[in-house]
Amino acid sequence: MAERTRVVIVDDHTIVREGLRSILELEPDITVVGHAASPAEALSTVAATQPDVVLLDLKLDRDGPVTGLTLCGDLVARHPAASVVVLTTFHDRTLVMEALRRGAKGYVLKDVDVVDLLKIIRGVRTGSLMVHVASEPDSPRLTRRELEIMRLLARGLTNREIGKAALISDSTVKFHVRGIMRKLAVHHRAEVVYAATKLGIL
Amino acid sequence: MAERTRVVIVDDHTIVREGLRSILELEPDITVVGHAASPAEALSTVAATQPDVVLLDLKLDRDGPVTGLTLCGDLVARHPAASVVVLTTFHDRTLVMEALRRGAKGYVLKDVDVVDLLKIIRGVRTGSLMVHVASEPDSPRLTRRELEIMRLLARGLTNREIGKAALISDSTVKFHVRGIMRKLAVHHRAEVVYAATKLGIL
C-alpha cells in the first residue's frame, strides 16, 4: 500500500473538523484532502477530491441526524468508491443501523479511542473491516408533512393552531398526528415530543 | 507574559479532547496540562495541575448539560484562580447565561473559528475579556415532585396514570402539572417535554 488513505471530514463544528485533521495528519499513511460543514459542501468536496474515506458526522445542524442520514445515502449513491464512516455522538442504536442501511461502511462514536478511529479508517480502506448490515430494524420514516406537523406540535400548538400555520384544516392535522403517533408507536402528543427527541428527529 | 497559558480540557469525547489538544499545542504560548472526561476526573485534574483556563464542555453525558453546569459551579468555587470557559454545541442562550451565572468567564460554541477560540483563551487569561453577568434570568427551579411528574408526563402517561405511578390522586397530578407549566411558561404538556428537553432538565 504505497498510496496514502485520502480522507474527507464532514462536520458542522469547526473545532471537531480541525481537531480531527490535526489528529489524522499525524499519521503518515493518512492524508486529509478536504472537509465540509454542510451537505452541499460535502457533495462538491467529495466529487472534487475523490477520497477513500468520508468521515461523516450525522448531526450537521440543529435539525438532528436526518440531514446527515440523507447525505450519507447521497454520498453512497454518487460515490460508491468512497467508504462512508459515520461519526456520531448518538448512542442510539437505531441511528447507527439506519446509517448502515443507507450504505455506510462503518460507524464511530465520538468518544472512541483515537487508536480505534485510525483502525477503523484503515479497516474500511483495505476492506478488511466489513460491517454486518442484516437488513432492517427500520426506524420510523416520517413524511415531510408529518415532520412539519411534529415540529409545530412540539411547540405546544393545538391541532387548530397547527392547521392555521400549515394552511390545512384541523381535521387534516389530526390525520397527520395520528400517522405520527402510529409510526412512533405512542398515544399522546407529549410522548411524541419525547420519542422524537430521543430519536433525534426533532 | 513569559509563562505559557496552562489549559485543562474537559470533554467526554476523546476525539474532541485530542482534537483540541492538537490544535492548542500548535500555539507557542499555550500548553495543555491535562484533560478529563468526567466531573470527578476534572476536579482532581484541575486540583493537581492548577491551570489558568479550563475548557469545559457542558454536555458531559447523556443527561444533558446539567452535569456540566454543576461541575462549572464546583470548579469556580474550588478554584477561583482558574478561568472556566464553557465549550458547548448548545445554541441555547439560557444555558450560556446559566453557566455565566455560575461563574464561567466565557463561552465558546463548538462551531467557532479556531482563531476565535484562541482569542478567547488568551482573553480570559489576561483578564482583558470580561463577561457581563448581569445577575440572573434564573432558569426555572422545579421541585422534586414536579420533576418526577414531568418525567412520567414525558413518557405519555395521562394524569390518572401518573397518579397511579406516584401514588397520589389525579387532582394532585393536575396541580403539579399546572405548577410545571407555570414555571416553564407553557400551556400544553407536549410543550413541557419540548421545553424541558431544551433546558436539559429531562
Next chain:
DNA sequence: TAGCACCCTGCCCGTTCGGGTAGGTGCGGT
C-alpha cells in the same frame, strides 16, 4: 408565632385530544 414553600385533594367548566369511520385528490412506479 407567623410566614413560607411544598405537598395534597376536591369540584367545576369549556376545550382539546385520540381514535374511529368514510370519503376525496394527485403523483409515481409495475
Next chain:
DNA sequence: ACCGCACCTACCCGAACGGGCAGGGTGCTA
C-alpha cells in the same frame, strides 16, 4: 391501467386536558 402512497377533509364520541375555584396538611425558618 392499476396500485400504492402521500395528502387532504369531514363527521362522531368518549376521554383527557387546561384552568379556574376552594380548601387541607407538613415542616422549616425568621
